Amino acid sequence: MEAQEFEFTENWDNEGMLDYKNDRTLNRYRELCKEQYSVDVSKYDCFFAFSNEQFAQGLKSIRPLKEGEKLVSIGGGGYGTKDGAKRLVEFCDNITERIKAECNPQEVYVYEYNNHECFFAYDGDLPVIKLIASIWGDETAKKIERKSAFYSLEHLFGKEE
Known part of the structure; x- marks a missing residue:
């Protein structure tokens, strides 16, 4: 058929x-989007905060910062370590490449x-x-x-x- x-x-x-x-590809698209949107950003040493209280909680959710290490802003209320932000962006870029190839x-x-x-x-x-x-x-x-x-x-x- x-x-x-x-x-x-x-x-x-x-x-x-x-x-x-x-x-033919929308189920896969939804799966990939869900994978991206439901990622635990703390695994990438990142967090989102929109108040001082959330910032303090977010800081506790990631690995301890090394001496002299600073957080970077990833936009949209997101913060993370420099290496963590890089890994998170790579994760998101990988999802985008999979969408491009599979959808x-x-x-x-x-x-x-x-x-x-x-x-x-x-x-x-x-x-x-x-x-x-x-x-x-x-x-x-x-x-x-x-x-x-x-x-x-x-x-x-x-x-x-």
């Missing part, structure tokens, strides 16, 4: 959310379009098309069938030659 092609349509009875069928960018676009509620968003599919470009590159992003595209690809990625 021949595998059917991935299909998606706007469901106007559901505010324009995308309905899809015949996806279909059009399927990921449709899934994330719904996840980001782009059918309601004032900037349309902007966060999703940027996500696709960050994983697969601008050339792949230019091949995506888009919905609610408020910004042209030329505006986002420069003029085509």
Whole structure:
């Protein structure tokens, strides 16, 4: 039996959310995302803190700092040792490479379009098309069938030659 092609349509009875069928890689995509989002960052000597109390607790959750060693900011309220932050970034980069190798960018676009509620968003599919470009590159992003595209690809990625 021949595998059917991935299909998606706007469901106007559901505010324009995308309905899809015949996806082949979205379960894997969700597994990889869950692996990334549920990582115990303390194993990488990192933590997240948004108050002095959380910072103090986070500092206790990682290995003791060496004499003269300082924490580095990893953004978004995250802190860690320099080597720990490097290892955490490598872990995240590895997940991204696995997504790139194992998942279909059009399927990921449709899934994330719904996840980001782009059918309601004032900037349309902007966060999703940027996500696709960050994983697969601008050339792949230019091949995506888009919905609610408020910004042209030329505006986002420069003029085509």
